[in-house]
Amino acid sequence: MYSFTDRDGTSLTLRPEATAGVVRAYLESGLVHTDPTARLWYAGPMFRRERPQRGRYRQFYQIGAEVLGRDDPLADAELLVMLNAYLAAVGARDARLELNSLGDATCRPVYRERLREFGQAHLEALCPDCHRRLERNPLRLLDCKVEGCRAVMERAPVMRDSLCEACRTHFTAVRALLDQEGVPYVLDLRLVRGLDYYCRTAFEVVAEGLGAQNAVGGGGRYDGLVAALGGPDVAGVGFALGVDRLAMIVAGDGEARPQLAAVVLPLEERAVGPALDFATRLRREGLAVGLEPPGRSLKALLRGADRQGARLAVIVGEEELKAGRVTVRDLVRREDRPLALALDSPGADLARWVRAEAGA
Numbered sequence: 001m002y003s004f005t006d007r008d009g010t011s012l013t014l015r016p017e018a019t020a021g022v023v024r025a026y027l028e029s030g031l032v033h034t035d036p037t038a039r040l041w042y043a044g045p046m047f048r049r050e051r052p053q054r055g056r057y058r059q060f061y062q063i064g065a066e067v068l069g070r071d072d073p074l075a076d077a078e079l080l081v082m083l084n085a086y087l088a089a090v091g092a093r094d095a096r097l098e099l100n101s102l103g104d105a106t107c108r109p110v111y112r113e114r115l116r117e118f119g120q121a122h123l124e125a126l127c128p129d130c131h132r133r134l135e136r137n138p139l140r141l142l143d144c145k146v147e148g149c150r151a152v153m154e155r156a157p158v159m160r161d162s163l164c165e166a167c168r169t170h171f172t173a174v175r176a177l178l179d180q181e182g183v184p185y186v187l188d189l190r191l192v193r194g195l196d197y198y199c200r201t202a203f204e205v206v207a208e209g210l211g212a213q214n215a216v217g218g219g220g221r222y223d224g225l226v227a228a229l230g231g232p233d234v235a236g237v238g239f240a241l242g243v244d245r246l247a248m249i250v251a252g253d254g255e256a257r258p259q260l261a262a263v264v265l266p267l268e269e270r271a272v273g274p275a276l277d278f279a280t281r282l283r284r285e286g287l288a289v290g291l292e293p294p295g296r297s298l299k300a301l302l303r304g305a306d307r308q309g310a311r312l313a314v315i316v317g318e319e320e321l322k323a324g325r326v327t328v329r330d331l332v333r334r335e336d337r338p339l340a341l342a343l344d345s346p347g348a349d350l351a352r353w354v355r356a357e358a359g360a
């Protein structure tokens with residue numbers, strides 16, 4: 001939690017994640033009665049008082065989706081199919097889905113005891129944090145990053161061997177649906193989520209090249225959460241994606257720039273107004289368009305436009321102003337191919353023309 005005392009002495013706590021808030025809204029708004037199988041999403045800043053490092057900030061952004069009121073494996077699978085499609089659509093190609101089942105209130109306590117016994121038997125090899133985890137929440141032993149603990153936990157019993165019949169059936173069905181849809185995943189039998197209300201399906205999206213903080217997103221089933229927040233016994237499953245880390249794997253640390261269709265070049269002060277108007281109309285039509293101030297030679301301006309990767313230069317000089325037109329040049333074919341376009345032509349037609357010429 002990121003908690004601190006505000007100037008007037010009130011204690012503030014900033015939200016670390018949104019699932020609990022979504023569930024609270026689901027209960028307080030009455031959706032639990034009017035639309036019990038709600039599918040909800042959110043996006044926004046989250047705050048955690050962590051030690052900042054690459055990919056780990058005190059303020060970061062998450063996009064999340066939650067399906068409430070559904071305990072069937074189809075809900076888990078559909079969510080993961082959507083997540084997979086989303087990652088592909090934004091170009092997160094190296095992201096890998098890791099999957100596990102955490103069991104439920106029937107079988108997990110049995111597993112927890114097995115893990116506790118295993119930990120007790122290897123006490124001397126575990127770090128002080130793990131000694132504490134052993135008492136409070138033995139599942140977290142599987143999470144420890146300390147090398148010595150990891151080596152010990154390699155040999156620890158895994159949840160899969162303790163799953164009850166109902167959980168085993170659920171997990172098998174989720175996996176069969178993912179296989180059917182060609183969603184790739186790897187089983188990670190040591191993947192856990194610390195909080196008690198998580199059960200059955202648990203997953204993480206990890207990406208190489210992110211360093212120590214390699215999780216791009218995570219989620220799973222939380223059938224006990226609605227009841228824990230004072231609601232009825234309603235199931236839920238969802239995920240949260242870290243937008244900051246997603247941006248790191250999608251755009252190579254923000255180096256990618258949009259491909260410009262055209263750069264508009266007013267050659268003198270009087271052309272500035274019409275040039276801005278021309279660029280604005282193209283931008284309203286969704287084209288990425290550059291605009292440079294006058295003052296340099298035409299040659300220098302064209303070289304600059306070329307360096308920005310634009311396909312076309314739109315020139316507005318003295319002659320063009322007089323004729324009420326612009327001159328368009330193709331910078332890729334290096335063709336001096338003056339084309340006249342009306343300065344006040346309607347945006348949509350113009351955009352269609354520029355798009356076709358620029359191949360945008």
Ligand code: AMP
Binds near residue numbers: 048055061243
């Ligand atoms: P969690 O709620 O811990 O499962 O986090 C879900 C995702 O949010 C993670 O996979 C990260 O991508 C992102 N995330 C969590 N904590 C941070 C942080 N401190 N800085 C940046 N991203 C974070």
